[in-house]
Amino acid sequence: MNSEPPTGDELNSMLVTMKQNVLERTTASPRRKRNRTLGLGLGLAALLAIGGGSGALALGMLPSPFQAAAPATPTSTPTPTPTVTRTATPRPTPTVAPVVAPVPSAPIDCATLASGVRMELFIPSPLQGRVDLLMPTDASLSEYGVLGCEWGSTEQPYSRVDLSVASGREAGLTAVDGLVAGGAQRTGAGDASAMTCTEQGCQATVVSGTWWVEFRTSDVDATSGTVSVETRAANTTAALTSLVSRLDGLSPAPSWTRPDSSWAQVDDCAALTPAVPLGEIVGAPRLEGPRELQNEYPSGIVLAADRTLQCYWASPSVEGASISEIGDVTATLSAGSGWAVDAVDSMSQLERSPVTVAGAEKAEYVCIHDEGSSCFVNVLTDGSWLQVRAGNTYEADLQGKLVAAAEAIVATRPAS
Structure with missing residues (x-):
């Protein structure tokens, strides 16, 4: 192995090649200004360490210590190194993640939830519909995690059953106590419940575990006066019992996080x-x-x-x-x-x-x-x-x- 250091033209050629490699590395990918300066400085320092004074001279960074001596042979005018113009990389436009719509707290669909409820006892010819999202109040209900269900009658346009389910035990218990204080009767469904009935329908609230259920019926045209209030109350209590049995053992979905505004x-x-x-x-x-x-x-x-x-x-x-x-x-x-x-x-x-x-x-x-x-x-x-x-x-x-x-x-x- 030749351990002698390169000299003469061989040394100059090697240093020029190294210089070009360093410059290419410092301009290949635009980065923050501090990193570019540091990279260039380290590259030049490495050349200075390797080539000593000859390396610095080849880069044109230091004056020659022999400037006072007459050159033995004519020297050619050095070709200036072209300046590399760096172009800034455009900053990408930040993207805002879309807001994910809320989902009901209860992981169950309306048909499964009400599969044990005899809807025909409350309205004639019941047909399941869908809850509309038309007003900001509807959005608030969705964000609270409310599962909303409804059934209409194919015979009577104003006869309907509305069912709402939310995860909110403490708020539900407070609501039940308020209804009872206002004259509603308790039922045996769930952990706590309250109900009021007339010849036109019933309104009931039940709390079971973490679940809070509201069940409302309205049959103003079809059978008004033909079904006793007592019968409506018994049918409603049976419906509440069935609903809480379907919810038993279900865990509520995570609550929805409201975006800042x-x-x-x-x-x-x-x-x-x-x-x-x-x-x-x-x-x-x-x-x-x-x-x-x-x-x-x-x-x-x-x-x-x-x-x-x-x-x-x-x-x-x-x-x-x-x-x-x-x-x-x-x-x-x-x-x-x-x-x-x-x-x-x-x-x-x-x-x-x-x-x-x-x-x-x-x-x-x-x-x-x-x-x-x-x-x-x-x-x-x-x-x-x-x-x-x-x-x-x-x-x-x-x-x-x-x-x-x-x-x-x-x-x-x-x-x-």
């Missing part, structure tokens, strides 16, 4: 008051408000689950008022429920069209035509659901006025 800071209707009175915006100067609107007869589960803020503007009743003037406006806000805007049900009676609401990420104008008509604007704003509706659908430009009202309310959003 600046709208979570809003806790009263005064915060949603536009800079310009809402009545002026919608062409109904007699509108007064806003005042908070409460559900007059909420069920226990709705009362526990509903996190929406409902604000109401209304005109005083004046004889001879124009039928085309908007009589009231309701704005419902559910902070963190933006996931539900795209999940609004697409029923055959539902008409939806996209609209532009200044300051919002997305909006649509929705009208439902069933037993009458109702129109509203759904708005996605900072991960939250704002719904603005009016009680008078005879206004010629209802869509435009509801959009204007929604824009004014969106403008009240608190700073993040």
Whole structure:
């Protein structure tokens, strides 16, 4: 093995090659500035250590110690090393993970849950339906983990059975105690229960383990007066017993985590008051408000689950008022429920069209035509659901006025 160090042209050639390799390594992949400088400095230091003074000279970094001596042979002008222009790598746009929709706490479907309940004892010709997602309150129920089920009658349009299940033992026990204090009777179903019945139907609440169940029946047209209250109560108690037996042993799904939103800071209707009175915006100067609107007869589960803020503007009743003037406006806000805007049900009676609401990420104008008509604007704003509706659908430009009202309310959003 030759242990003699390289000299002359062989040394110069080796050093130039090493220099090129170092430069190529320092420009191959753009990194943070501190790392580039450090890498280049270490590479040059290595060359200096290997080649000594000759290495530094070959790189053109240090002056030659022999500059005063005349060169033995003419030297050629060194070719300058071309400057490498580094191009910045564009920073990738951050992606926001979509919000996963909530799921019911009870890991069971409606048909299985009610498979032991004789629905024909409560309504004629029962047919299972589906729970609609139309309003922000519906989103609150889903976020609370409520499993909602319903059955209608193919013979009587107003006869129905509603079933709700949530995981909330303590809240359920409190609800049962309140109902009993108000005159409801206890039943033998579950750990605690309360029930009230009339000739038109029953309302019952039962708590069993972690599960809280509400069971409501309404048979106002079909058999009113033909089934005694006592019989209805016995049938309802049997239904409750069957329902809790199906839930026995089931573990609730993890609770849903609500996304952050600046709208979570809003806790009263005064915060949603536009800079310009809402009545002026919608062409109904007699509108007064806003005042908070409460559900007059909420069920226990709705009362526990509903996190929406409902604000109401209304005109005083004046004889001879124009039928085309908007009589009231309701704005419902559910902070963190933006996931539900795209999940609004697409029923055959539902008409939806996209609209532009200044300051919002997305909006649509929705009208439902069933037993009458109702129109509203759904708005996605900072991960939250704002719904603005009016009680008078005879206004010629209802869509435009509801959009204007929604824009004014969106403008009240608190700073993040």
